[in-house]
Amino acid sequence: LLEGRFQEAQRLAQQALAVGQRAQEQNAAQMFGVQMFILRSQRGELGEADVAAARRFAAQYPAVPAWRCALAFLYTELGREEEARAEFDDLAKKDFADLPQDGNLPIALGTLTETCVVLGDARRAAALYELMLPNAGQAVVVGVAATCNGSASRPLGQLAATMERWEEAEEHFQDALDMNTKMGARPWVAQTQHDYASMLLARDEPGDREKALELLTQALDAAQELGMKTLVERALALKLQAQGIDTTAPQTSIDAVAAVVQSEQPDLRSHAAPDGTVTILFTDIEGSTAITERLGDQRWLELLRGHNAIVRKRVAAHEGFEVKAEGDGFMLAFQSARKALQCAVDTQRAFAERNESADEPIHVRIGLHTGEAIKEADDFFGKNVILAARIAGQAQGGEILVSSLLKELT
Structure with a gap:
């Protein structure tokens, strides 16, 4: 899953679920749910079934707010911004300070970052950034390596970009690229290249557009090869935008x-x-x-x-x-x-x-x-x-x- 071998990852995850169920491991279904959530997200296959699953896990495991964070993220991915905002605002009542300080915190913060970026909430981005900063340079891992969401420096870069703290954002994105490349985390390298390019285009300093186009070409090539449909669409749209091509034309x-x-x-x-x-x-x-x-x-x-x-x-x-x-x-x-x-x-x-x-x-x-x-x-x-x-x-x-x-x- 980390390397982007999605078909093999799905097969092995199903095998692991079967082993866990035979052993009556109570956490087997939840870990399988985590793996399928990441896999379907990377392949651009999220839908209403995933919303139902996230709601079910959130109700079953109230002590794991990461599922509610995942629900907010799902709403943003499905274009349901009002529901995403409502879930995000509820989780942010105390500026996220009441999130459990346990091993699930980095994945919860990373998932919340995705929603925060879509909503463009700079104030909440500052709160998330401070909570996430101690994890800079580390990998975001769920459970006992059920999944790895790449370098924590990527969400830090996203948050810094949302606050328009460009220098910090660039440093975090470069750190994330280096670490994800070393880990062989190809999907996360491609995601980081897209996010880094988006930041460069927003900053728009001399040389930024050229570097952004280079990053987007790399992200698009990898996303095509790995079968990351949503990233293909987003990277292509951003690349065309950077080239001055209108992508908002009506259906043809x-x-x-x-x-x-x-x-x-x-x-x-x-x-x-x-x-x-x-x-x-x-x-x-x-x-x-x-x-x-x-x-x-x-x-x-x-x-x-x-x-x-x-x-x-x-x-x-x-x-x-x-x-x-x-x-x-x-x-x-x-x-x-x-x-x-x-x-x-x-x-x-x-x-x-x-x-x-x-x-x-x-x-x-x-x-x-x-x-x-x-x-x-x-x-x-x-x-x-x-x-x-x-x-x-x-x-x-x-x-x-x-x-x-x-x-x-x-």
Whole structure:
């Protein structure tokens, strides 16, 4: 779990739970719950079942307030900010001074830090910082090594950044990077890189943006490899923001196609390269909503049929596979990254040629990404499809954007 080998961690945790239950170890279920909470958090899989479990453990173990801290964190992760604030405020009534001074304190403080950062509560950040400071340079461990949440210097960096104490934040983040790297704690290295980059972008001193982009690239690469869906989304959004690209645009046809594909999870193994990888291409028409409103339904449908014919002709010519089409949005799959890129180039050329004589020009956006070997469907569709769609969503009409991995392959 510490190294990011999540599938193996889940298997071993289930084995440990079975052993504990046979031995009638009363704490087995709670430790398994802790491990699953961390694992699902890292993989971006938290949901209502986790809220119910945290509530159950909080009621069963009232002397362990870390479960209530986890509940507040869950609310923030699920976008339920009012509930997060209520739980956080209740725990902070005495500036957290009434939290038990036991071995669970560091994990409780670290979990509260996540909520504090999302809420932007600088006053409570100061209180948490003072309580957490004695743990600087140490690892945050739950129980007898049930889990390790990396270096305590990471939450200290987050808290210092929330208070805009930039120099201290930078020192803590660098300490956390060094320690997590030495421990082989790859998920926590990636989380720290993201948080460090966020701090640098907020400080915005000379050189900060460049360093932040470097950290975000490293975090994104690791998160993709490890299957950390939420971190992939956050690191990509922050990187695009740092590059001045708007990520708040309304849902597009690409988003619609990606959502359907994630839900249906079609079997793409027959379209994979010998090494098991698949190159994904997303495309749609820039400004299609405005075009529809301007032309009316009938003329839009005529334009759409012409658009679809151009795309499908190029896909067939380059041995691609149409995974899904929704409106003017397509998701395509290719065995060869090079053929996928050639298809994208030829598609843009075809539309450029069409536009020379057309009354209504069509400008398409294209984004490509080569996914890792298909092992688990949830992992592939939750990570690679999302990334490919986000890349395509940032392209302008007439542009082709590719991931760094695809660029290396071609």
